[in-house]
Amino acid sequence: MKRTDFYLKLIDALELSSDFSMDAVTNLKNLEEYDSISIMSIIALIDEYFGKKLNANEFKEITTVNDLMEKIGSENFE
């Protein structure tokens, strides 16, 4: 998946405004919208597009978007 497409899907999952500027260094934990419902939405997104099932525990060590992409597997992004 293109990184830019992934950012758009994350913006959607987090219900951020469509003009939000997201990139690899965006700190998810600083976002007000990054709550338990958003994490469940991100888990569903990752399952849907990458067939990978993360659990809530694994989000403890995820701070930035890049951390999340590494958790999914950087080989999945272009």
Next chain:
Amino acid sequence: MEQFHLRNKKILITGASSGIGRQCAVTCSKAGADIILAGRNRLRLEETYDMLLKGNHQIVSCDLTDFVESERIIDATIQNSGKLSGLVHAAGIEITIPLRAMRFQKLFDLLKINTISALELSRIISKNIYCPDNGSSIVFISSIMDTVGQPGKSAYCASKAALLGAVRALALELAYKKIRVNAISPAIVRTPLSEHLLSSLTNFCCKSTCISP
């Protein structure tokens, strides 16, 4: 006073490859019933089979969401083995997906196994040719989620609440055939699946969020 038993009863149990369905099969076999184990995973059904008290048990491996094929298989099984005294529908899946991330295909898949297959199986086993003269019993394994709600559970709650609605109508509709229809709505049940989930939950996802039968 004679204790409760299920001798000379044949009971079809779906979702018998794990969790509540498996335990229902074991318990019913201990009460003397002959069990028809239904589920997708033959290997795990065989594991359940090995846990049963000896009896005239059978394994029916089928995808209950393939309604045409599963009816054909269940028809053939009952014709070979005799009338059914009961159905326990424990097959089902649980998903925790917030509405914003829901996709209609996931919703269809959930409703097919949790809700529609329950009605389809009820239709099949309530056929006159399969129903003993002294009646039978249908039990749906629902969930406390048929009554309460939790974030991320809208689809699951809907699928189980639909079972409750169906039970009330079916109980009235099938009473003349002496078929009782009930649902059980358990809260957290210790199964391998729930143990795994319980051990993985953190503050991000409060412990009550992901566990339900």
